[in-house]
Amino acid sequence: MLSRVANSLYWMSRYVERAENTARLVDVNLQLMLDASKLDDKAIAGYWAPILQSSGDDEFFDKLYPKVTGRNVTEFLVFQADNSNSILSSITQARENARTVRDQITAELWEELNRLYLFLNSPKARSMWRQSPFEFFQEIRSSSLLLQGLTDATVVRNEGWSFAQAGRYIERADKTSRLLDVRHASLAPGYTTTQTDALGWSAVLRSCSAWDGYKALHGGQVEPKLVAEYLLLSEDFPRSVRFCVQQLNTSLRRISGVAEGRFSNDAERLCGRLHAELQFSTAEEILARGLHDYIDELQGKLNAIGEALFQTYILQHFALQQEDEIRQQEEQQQQ
Amino acid sequence: MVATSPSSSAAKTEAGHGIFKPYETKAYFDEMLASDGSIRPHYQRFLEHFSDLKPEEFEAKRHAVDMAFLRQGITFNVYGDAQGTERVFPFDLMPRIIPSAEWEHLEKGLIQRITALNMFLHDIYHEQHILKDGTIPAHYVLSAKHFRREFVNFEVPKNIYIHICGTDIIRDAKGQYLVLEDNGRCPSGVSYVLENRRALKRTYSDNFEAMGVRSVEHYPTELHKLLEYVAPAGVSEPNVVLLTPGAYNSAYFEHTYLARQMGIEIVEGRDLLVRDQRVYMRTTKGLRQVHVIYRRIDDDFLDPTVFRKDSALGVPGLVGAYRAGNVSLANSIGTGVADDKVIYYFVPKMIKYYLGEDPIIPNVPTYLANEEADRKYIVEHINELVVKAANEAGGYGMLMGPHSTAAECDEFRKRVLAEPRNYIAQPVVSLSRHPTYCDSQFGGRHIDLRPFILYGEKPVIIPGGLTRVALRAGSLVVNSSQGGGSKDSWVLHGDK
Numbered sequence: 001m002l003s004r005v006a007n008s009l010y011w012m013s014r015y016v017e018r019a020e021n022t023a024r025l026v027d028v029n030l031q032l033m034l035d036a037s038k039l040d041d042k043a044i045a046g047y048w049a050p051i052l053q054s055s056g057d058d059e060f061f062d063k064l065y066p067k068v069t070g071r072n073v074t075e076f077l078v079f080q081a082d083n084s085n086s087i088l089s090s091i092t093q094a095r096e097n098a099r100t101v102r103d104q105i106t107a108e109l110w111e112e113l114n115r116l117y118l119f120l121n122s123p124k125a126r127s128m129w130r131q132s133p134f135e136f137f138q139e140i141r142s143s144s145l146l147l148q149g150l151t152d153a154t155v156v157r158n159e160g161w162s163f164a165q166a167g168r169y170i171e172r173a174d175k176t177s178r179l180l181d182v183r184h185a186s187l188a189p190g191y192t193t194t195q196t197d198a199l200g201w202s203a204v205l206r207s208c209s210a211w212d213g214y215k216a217l218h219g220g221q222v223e224p225k226l227v228a229e230y231l232l233l234s235e236d237f238p239r240s241v242r243f244c245v246q247q248l249n250t251s252l253r254r255i256s257g258v259a260e261g262r263f264s265n266d267a268e269r270l271c272g273r274l275h276a277e278l279q280f281s282t283a284e285e286i287l288a289r290g291l292h293d294y295i296d297e298l299q300g301k302l303n304a305i306g307e308a309l310f311q312t313y314i315l316q317h318f319a320l321q322q323e324d325e326i327r328q329q330e331e332q333q334q335q
Numbered sequence: 336m337v338a339t340s341p342s343s344s345a346a347k348t349e350a351g352h353g354i355f356k357p358y359e360t361k362a363y364f365d366e367m368l369a370s371d372g373s374i375r376p377h378y379q380r381f382l383e384h385f386s387d388l389k390p391e392e393f394e395a396k397r398h399a400v401d402m403a404f405l406r407q408g409i410t411f412n413v414y415g416d417a418q419g420t421e422r423v424f425p426f427d428l429m430p431r432i433i434p435s436a437e438w439e440h441l442e443k444g445l446i447q448r449i450t451a452l453n454m455f456l457h458d459i460y461h462e463q464h465i466l467k468d469g470t471i472p473a474h475y476v477l478s479a480k481h482f483r484r485e486f487v488n489f490e491v492p493k494n495i496y497i498h499i500c501g502t503d504i505i506r507d508a509k510g511q512y513l514v515l516e517d518n519g520r521c522p523s524g525v526s527y528v529l530e531n532r533r534a535l536k537r538t539y540s541d542n543f544e545a546m547g548v549r550s551v552e553h554y555p556t557e558l559h560k561l562l563e564y565v566a567p568a569g570v571s572e573p574n575v576v577l578l579t580p581g582a583y584n585s586a587y588f589e590h591t592y593l594a595r596q597m598g599i600e601i602v603e604g605r606d607l608l609v610r611d612q613r614v615y616m617r618t619t620k621g622l623r624q625v626h627v628i629y630r631r632i633d634d635d636f637l638d639p640t641v642f643r644k645d646s647a648l649g650v651p652g653l654v655g656a657y658r659a660g661n662v663s664l665a666n667s668i669g670t671g672v673a674d675d676k677v678i679y680y681f682v683p684k685m686i687k688y689y690l691g692e693d694p695i696i697p698n699v700p701t702y703l704a705n706e707e708a709d710r711k712y713i714v715e716h717i718n719e720l721v722v723k724a725a726n727e728a729g730g731y732g733m734l735m736g737p738h739s740t741a742a743e744c745d746e747f748r749k750r751v752l753a754e755p756r757n758y759i760a761q762p763v764v765s766l767s768r769h770p771t772y773c774d775s776q777f778g779g780r781h782i783d784l785r786p787f788i789l790y791g792e793k794p795v796i797i798p799g800g801l802t803r804v805a806l807r808a809g810s811l812v813v814n815s816s817q818g819g820g821s822k823d824s825w826v827l828h829g830d831k
Contacts, residue, residue, distance in 0.1 A: 314619075
């Protein structure tokens with residue numbers, strides 16, 4: 001498989017996953033605000049500020065908008081073309097990557113992604129977003145899930161598929177941790193949980209589609225520690241960080257053919273190590289360290305894996321180019 | 336032949352039914368309507384079915400096809416548009432129909448032409464008999480912009496220069512087929528032939544098989560066979576790739592489409608590198624050798640160490656690998672000389688010279704500005720002629736005399752006199768017209784035809800080709816950049 005193609009497939013599915021998670025994040029906050037008792041400017045800003053912080057783009061937001069309002073934040077996260085992480089930008093980049101590997105993906109997959117792109121760029125999308133945001137975010141989520149289903153149902157399980165899987169799961173691990181991070185303040189030692197917090201924690205669960213799974217395991221009582229444990233360490237919930245890292249690990253090993261427990265490059269080494277850490281960690285340990293710090297470090301580790309993957313499979317083959325040019329010019333001098 | 340003014344002839348037509356209503360053919364040759372207004376025999380079967388459609392059904396079908404094209408991303412990029420706008424190539428649901436006997440004539444003519452062109456290219460890059468004999472004045476070939484003297488005496492694989500050719504064919508007021516130009520470098524448009532057919536099959540799914548249309552589906556298979564055929568000697572399972580300029584090229588959809596249909600990799604210049612005169616592609620598993628490149632970039636950009644130094648699209652060392660016989664290119668380097676509009680003038684002579692035959696499909700009458708008598712004629716009659724630069728394409732560098740101002744004519748007169756080698760002139764041919772749906776009704780619109788010729792072990796032409804149509808009433812320009820659209824072209828198994 002061409003390195004450029006592998007890179008494009010990886011980013012195509014990463015961007016789709018990113019758009020879906022942004023939709024989840026915004027949607028859940030909108031729902032949460034329906035339950036709020038009083039909503040003055042300060043309360044509204046209090047709802048949205050953590051969302052912006054978790055996206056890591058809060059400073060950029062402040063440059064573009066005068067005030068933290070629901071309208072401004074959702075506009076920023078959904079349609080703002082200058083925000084490279086907005087849903088519109090993510091889907092545009094996913095499609096751009098898909099376009100350059102049009103021959104590698106199935107027609108069904110391409111058509112759905114293209115449809116989503118055309119929808120987001122149509123006037124219909126903005127009017128739907130204004131009139132019925134729930135319907136709008138449902139549309140994004142459905143489309144993303146449809147894309148994943150199509151990938152599973154139509155794409156040949158070759159190397160390209162493994163790169164796409166790697167992109168999907170590394171992004172999802174990162175985003176699940178960010179969704180959790182939104183509520184980290186109420187898990188600080190010595191903090192007493194309030195009624196509003198309970199609502200906030202169930203919103204986090206719903207935003208990860210984890211509500212049903214959590215309930216089946218722990219009943220209806222939403223306990224922050226258990227939520228954090230479920231989203232970070234669950235072995236079988238498909239959006240937990242541990243599950244995603246395990247899938248990422250499997251994908252990396254499918255690409256190289258190296259067995260579990262061994263490694264042939266840095267991406268495998270770092271990913272295998274992180275997976276082991278997650279396997280043998282407890283929620284108590286994590287909370288004792290501080291959830292926010294833990295998540296910060298986790299994101300750093302995921303970034304390192306992504307970087308190593310790029311170095312191993314994509315970049316090294318391109319780095320050769322310059323060397324070759326020099327070599328060729330040298331050869332010409334001899335003639 | 337001089338400029339034809341569309342004087343009204345008395346072609347009053349019989350009352351139509353359903354959505355198609357016949358119109359006056361005027362002085363033009365109409366593909367469907369005879370001059371007495373009757374329907375030509377090869378359109379009757381289609382029209383019987385078609386006439387049953389109600390206007391709203393037809394509109395629904397049109398909408399469905401447009402949406403399908405947009406959804407599938409069958410679009411071309413509009414250059415110079417900051418929004419990166421992609422447009423759907425307008426498509427007309429009424430097919431252009433060619434009866435079997437006419438197609439056989441065209442097919443023979445096209446094969447004759449490509450055979451002669453390949454013999455010509457071999458000749459001018461070797462012994463140059465045709466130049467030494469004076470059949471073609473040597474200076475015309477040697478001064479051609481795309482003549483690559485570096486490749487004189489170079490043996491191209493299987494001695495084929497033009498593997499894939501798109502020849503533009505038009506019909507004049509009498510209905511005679513004429514060759515307008517040959518595209519022997521990187522002709523595009525074949526993906527539309529295949530997608531247009533798929534669209535019409537869906538649109539007329541109830542009775543498509545009853546129409547007796549010859550299939551075009553085998554094009555990618557034939558192309559793949561051809562590419563494998565020209566692989567370097569001794570390579571049993573050649574790695575064939577398609578080299579694209581990239582996702583921002585207006586034909587990018589076509590590149591991915593063909594690569595996917597053939598099951599080959601589509602690569603950009605930066606995916607390839609040359610070592611020890613062999614071409615490799617960079618894969619996640621290291622380097623893998625490439626044996627055949629179906630290149631969709633021009634000679635000039637292929638290799639910055641040989642041609643344009645500023646080319647970022649090419650592969651340094653590619654030409655060296657090609658010379659060493661380690662990689663084959665389709666089309667070969669240096670075929671552009673046959674696209675030169677001055678050389679076009681000599682194609683009928685080539686056919687006579689190499690094959691001893693008369694051309695089956697004639698050229699459009701052409702005046703060479705470099706010849707004194709012709710130049711005098713061009714300068715005096717410039718407002719009746721189409722003047723073309725010898726090496727431009729896509730409707731650029733062209734003057735349509737009858738539609739131009741005196742100042743524009745003067746400007747071209749000056750250019751012709753300053754650089755006579757680079758200009759030719761032709762009478763305005765009133766291209767044939769075809770019923771086309773525009774502004775909620777059918778009207779006659781001018782069309783041309785670009786068949787795609789594959790020249791491998793034996794020549795193969797898929798029946799039909801791309802019919803381009805000028806959607807603006809009265810316009811003779813069919814290019815997509817200038818308001819052109821396309822039609823599906825049906826070649827029938829029989830003559831009705």
